[in-house]
Amino acid sequence: MTTAVHTPPAVPALGEGPRDARRPRGEAALSGGLTAVLGAVGLALGLSVIFGEPRHLRIGWLLPLVGVRFDLDPLGGVFIAATGAVSIAVGIYAVGYARRGRWARFPLATLPVFVTSMLLVPAAGSVTTFLLAWEVMAATSLALVLSEHHRGAVRSAGIFYAIMTQLGFVAILLALVVLSGAGGGDAFETIAAHADGLTSGTRTTVFLLTLMGFGSKAGLLPLHAWLPRAHPEAPSPVSALMSAAMVNMGIYGIIRIDLQLLGPGPHWWGLTLMIFGAISAVFGVLQASVATDLKQLLAYSTTENMGLVTLALGAAALLSSFGAPTVAAIAMTAALLHLLSHAAFKTLGFLAAGSVLAATGLRDLDKLGGLARRMPATTVLFGIAALGASGLPLGAGFVSEWLLLQSLIHSPHDDNTLLALAMPLSVGAVALTTGLGIAAMAKAFGVGFLARPRSPAARAAREAPASMLTGMTLAAAACAVFAFAPVLLASTLQQVLAVLPTVGGDAAGPQLGTILRLPGVAGSISPGVLAAALVVAVVLALGIARWGARHRPAAAVAPLWACGADALSPRMQYTATSFAEPLQRVFDDVLRPDTDMEVTHFAESQYLVEKVTYRTSLADPVEQRFYAPVVRAVTTWAQWVRRAHTGSVHLYLAYGALGLLIVLLVAR
Amino acid sequence: MGWIAKIARVGRMVEPAQNAPEATIAPPTGVAGSLQIRHVDAGSCNGCELEISGAFSPVYDAERFGARLVASPRHADALLATGVVTRNMRQPLLNTLHAVPEPRVVIAVGDCACNGGVFAKGYGVVGSVGDVVPVDVEVPGCPPTPSQIITALRTVTGR
Numbered sequence: 135m136t137t138a139v140h141t142p143p144a145v146p147a148l149g150e151g152p153r154d155a156r157r158p159r160g161e162a163a164l165s166g167g168l169t170a171v172l173g174a175v176g177l178a179l180g181l182s183v184i185f186g187e188p189r190h191l192r193i194g195w196l197l198p199l200v201g202v203r204f205d206l207d208p209l210g211g212v213f214i215a216a217t218g219a220v221s222i223a224v225g226i227y228a229v230g231y232a233r234r235g236r237w238a239r240f241p242l243a244t245l246p247v248f249v250t251s252m253l254l255v256p257a258a259g260s261v262t263t264f265l266l267a268w269e270v271m272a273a274t275s276l277a278l279v280l281s282e283h284h285r286g287a288v289r290s291a292g293i294f295y296a297i298m299t300q301l302g303f304v305a306i307l308l309a310l311v312v313l314s315g316a317g318g319g320d321a322f323e324t325i326a327a328h329a330d331g332l333t334s335g336t337r338t339t340v341f342l343l344t345l346m347g348f349g350s351k352a353g354l355l356p357l358h359a360w361l362p363r364a365h366p367e368a369p370s371p372v373s374a375l376m377s378a379a380m381v382n383m384g385i386y387g388i389i390r391i392d393l394q395l396l397g398p399g400p401h402w403w404g405l406t407l408m409i410f411g412a413i414s415a416v417f418g419v420l421q422a423s424v425a426t427d428l429k430q431l432l433a434y435s436t437t438e439n440m441g442l443v444t445l446a447l448g449a450a451a452l453l454s455s456f457g458a459p460t461v462a463a464i465a466m467t468a469a470l471l472h473l474l475s476h477a478a479f480k481t482l483g484f485l486a487a488g489s490v491l492a493a494t495g496l497r498d499l500d501k502l503g504g505l506a507r508r509m510p511a512t513t514v515l516f517g518i519a520a521l522g523a524s525g526l527p528l529g530a531g532f533v534s535e536w537l538l539l540q541s542l543i544h545s546p547h548d549d550n551t552l553l554a555l556a557m558p559l560s561v562g563a564v565a566l567t568t569g570l571g572i573a574a575m576a577k578a579f580g581v582g583f584l585a586r587p588r589s590p591a592a593r594a595a596r597e598a599p600a601s602m603l604t605g606m607t608l609a610a611a612a613c614a615v616f617a618f619a620p621v622l623l624a625s626t627l628q629q630v631l632a633v634l635p636t637v638g639g640d641a642a643g644p645q646l647g648t649i650l651r652l653p654g655v656a657g658s659i660s661p662g663v664l665a666a667a668l669v670v671a672v673v674l675a676l677g678i679a680r681w682g683a684r685h686r687p688a689a690a691v692a693p694l695w696a697c698g699a700d701a702l703s704p705r706m707q708y709t710a711t712s713f714a715e716p717l718q719r720v721f722d723d724v725l726r727p728d729t730d731m732e733v734t735h736f737a738e739s740q741y742l743v744e745k746v747t748y749r750t751s752l753a754d755p756v757e758q759r760f761y762a763p764v765v766r767a768v769t770t771w772a773q774w775v776r777r778a779h780t781g782s783v784h785l786y787l788a789y790g791a792l793g794l795l796i797v798l799l800v801a802r
Numbered sequence: 803m804g805w806i807a808k809i810a811r812v813g814r815m816v817e818p819a820q821n822a823p824e825a826t827i828a829p830p831t832g833v834a835g836s837l838q839i840r841h842v843d844a845g846s847c848n849g850c851e852l853e854i855s856g857a858f859s860p861v862y863d864a865e866r867f868g869a870r871l872v873a874s875p876r877h878a879d880a881l882l883a884t885g886v887v888t889r890n891m892r893q894p895l896l897n898t899l900h901a902v903p904e905p906r907v908v909i910a911v912g913d914c915a916c917n918g919g920v921f922a923k924g925y926g927v928v929g930s931v932g933d934v935v936p937v938d939v940e941v942p943g944c945p946p947t948p949s950q951i952i953t954a955l956r957t958v959t960g961r
Contacts (some may be wrong), residue, residue, distance in 0.1 A: 695876055
C-alpha cells in the first residue's frame with residue numbers, strides 16, 4: 135500500500151510533448167458537445183418530471199427475464215436534473231480541455247456513456263435496471279480515471295478505485311437481492327407495496343449493506359479511501375463529474391432504498407447516519423485543511439460535504455421518527471439544498487483546478503501562486519467556488535448549512551435523552567467542520583492564486599481558452615443562484631419534499647422566499663437582501679473615502695520594506711504546508727504526521743549550518759489503521775493459495791475432476 | 803502591602819529633568835513631544851546601544867520627553883544610527899532611510915557615526931553615517947552618556 139506523500143510529484147504538463155497529429159480536433163468537440171447535450175436533456179427531463187406527471191418506461195426485450203424498467207418521480211428527477219446541469223458545464227469545458235490536454239480517443243468516447251449511466255441510475259424503477267446502470271457508471275468512471283494510465287500514480291489510484299467500487303457494488307447487489315427476494319418482486323413499486331411485511335432482520339441487513347455500498351460511493355468514512363486518490367488523478371472534467379454528480383448517487387441510494395422503500399426505520403438508523411455523517415465531515419475537512427495537493431484538497435472536501443448531507447439526512451430521519459415533522463422538513467431541505475449547492479461549487483472548483491493544471495502542470499499548492507495576475511478569470515471563478523465551499527454568507531454553501539444548523543438547534547428534545555445528546559454534539563461537529571473548511575479554502579485560494587509564483591511553471595501560466603471559461607462561468611452562475619436567490623429553487627424543492635419520506639406531505643417545509651422563513655422556528659434570513667446590503671455598503675464606503683480624500687496630496691510610492699534586505703523573494707511567502715502547520719500541530723493525535731528534520735553542519739565548525747532538510751508526510755490514518763491489516767491478510771491468504779497454482783496443466787485438470795466429483799457427491 | 807513599602811523605601815529613581823535645550827530642528831511631524839524613532843546599528847561595537855537602552859530605561863526615561871523607539875521604519879519619524887557604516891550595512895541603512903516617510907530626521911549617535919571614530923578607514927568600513935545618508939543631528943562621545951543622548955533627542959522633540 136502506498137502512502138500519500140505530502141508533496142506530490144509534479145504532473146507532466148498537459149499539452150507538452152509531441153502532439154498527436156492524427157487526432158482530429160473534432161473528436162473533442164463531438165465528445166464534449168454530446169456530453170453537454172445529454173446534460174441538457176437530463177436537466178429538461180428532470181425538471182419536467184418534478185413539475186409534471188411521473189413518467190414510466192418499460193423495455194421488455196432489453197434484458198432477459200425481467201426487462202428494463204424506468205420510473206421517474208420528483209425524487210429521481212432532482213438527481214437527474216442536478217447531474218444534467220453538471221454535465222452541461224463539464225461538457226462545454228471538456229471541449230477546450232481535451233484540445234489543450236492530450237485526451238485519447240477511448241476516454242473521450244467514454245465520457246458521454248458515463249454521463250448517460252449517471253442519468254439512468256436515478257431513473258431506474260427496478261432492482262435489475264438500477265444495478266445495471268450502477269455498474270455501467272462504475273465501469274465507465276473507472277475507464278475515465280485511467281485516462282492517463284501511463285503514470286504510476288494513476289494506475290495505483292485505478293486499482294484502489296476498482297476494488298472499492300466493486301466491493302461496494304457487491305454490498306449493494308446482496309442488499310437488493312435480499313430486498314427483492316423478501317419484497318416479492320424486482321420493481322421498486324412492488325417492493326414498496328410489500329414493505330410492511332418485511333421482517334426487522336431483513337430490514338437491518340439491507341440497511342447495513344446498502345449503507346456500506348452507497349456510503350462508499352458517497353465517500354463516507356471509513357470507505358472514503360478511493361476518493362482522495364481517484365479524484366485527483368482523473369482528468370479534471372472527470373473529477374468534476376465524479377465529485378459533483380457521481381457521489382450524489384450514493385446519497386440517492388440511501389434516500390431511495392433506506393429512507394423511502396424501507397422507511398420509516400427505527401431510531402438507530404437515523405442515529406447511525408448522523409454518526410457516519412459527522413465523522414466523515416470532520417475527518418474530511420481536517421484532511422482538506424492539511425492537504426497541499428489542490429485536487430486532493432477538493433476531493434477531501436467532497437467527503438466533508440457528503441458527510442454534512444448524510445448528517446442532515448440522519449437528523450431528518452431521527453427527528454421524524456420522534457414525531458417532529460416540521461424540524462425534520464428543515465433538515466431534509468438542508469440535505470437536498472446542500473447536495474445541489476455542493477454539486478455547483480464542486481464542479482466549479484474542480485474545473486478551475488483543471489484549468490490551473492492545464493496551464494501549469496501543477497497541483498501542488500507549494501509550487502503555485504501568483505495566478506491572480508496571469509489567470510484573472512480562473513482566479514475569480516475559483517474564488518467563487520472556495521467561498522461556496524467555506525460556507526460563509528454570500529457563498530453557495532451558506533444557506534444549506536444555515537438550514538442544517540437551524541434544524542439541529544431547534545430540534546425539540548423534551549425528556550428525550552437521545553435527541554438532547556445527539557443534536558448539540560452535531561451542532562459542534564458542523565461548527566468545527568465549517569471553521570476548518572474556511573481555513574482549507576482560504577489556504578487553497580490564498581496560497582494557490584495570490585502573492586507571487588513559487589515556480590517557473592506557475593510564472594508561465596496562461597489563461598484558459600474560451601470554452602473552458604464558458605463551462606466554468608455556467609457553474610459560477612449556478613453558485614450565484616444558491617448564494618443570492620435560493621427563491622428560484624423554492625418551487626422545485628417543494629415538489630421534491632412533498633414526495634420525500636420522513637417529511638410527509640402535510641408538514642410545512644421551510645419557505646424559501648426572498649426572505650427565508652422557517653415555520654415553527656424563530657429563524658429567518660435573506661441572502662439576497664444581505665448581498666444587496668453589502669453592495670450598498672461597499673459603494674457607500676468607497677464614495678465616502680473618495681470624497682474625504684479629495685484634498686489629500688497624491689499618494690507617494692515607496693519601495694517594499696523587507697527588514698533592510700534588498701528584495702522579497704517568493705521563498706519568503708507562506709506555503710500551504712506552513713499555513714496548515716498550526717492546525718497539523720493541534721490535530722497531531724488524529725493526523726499523525728511523519729516529520730523528519732536533518733541538519734547538516736559545515737565540516738569546519740559545528741556552529742555553522744550548511745543546510746536544513748525538512749520532510750513531512752501525511753498518510754491517511756484511517757487508511758493505515760483499517761486498510762493495511764485487511765490488505766496484509768488478503769496478501770497472506772493469496773500467498774497461501776498460490777501454492778496450489780504450480781502452473782502444471784495436469785494438476786489443474788485434476789482439480790477440475792475433483793471439483794466435479796465433489797459437486798456430484800453433494801448434489802446426489 | 804510589601805510593594806507599597808518598597809515604593810516608599812526606594813523613592814524617586816528617575817533622574818531629574820534638566821532645562822530644555824535649545825531646539826536645533828523643528829519636530830518633523832510638526833507636533834512637539836512626539837518623535838517616533840527607528841534605531842539602526844550600521845556597524846557599532848554595541849557601546850552606543852547600551853547607552854541608548856540606558857537612555858530609554860526608567861532611570862533616564864527618554865519617553866517623558868516624547869521620544870519613543872518603534873519597531874518599523876514605516877512608523878518612524880526619525881532614524882537613530884550608530885556605529886561606522888560597514889560594507890554589509892550600507893544598503894540596509896539606505897533601505898531603512900527610504901522606508902521612513904518624509905519629512906524625517908537622521909540622528910547619528912557616537913563618534914563612529916559622526917566621523918568614523920576608532921574604526922575610521924578600516925578595511926570593511928564605508929565611512930561615517932554622514933558619508934552615506936544626510937545627517938541632521940550629531941551626538942559625539944565614545945560612547946555618549948544617556949544624558950547626552952537625551953539632550954540631543956530633546957533638541958528634536960522640542961520638549
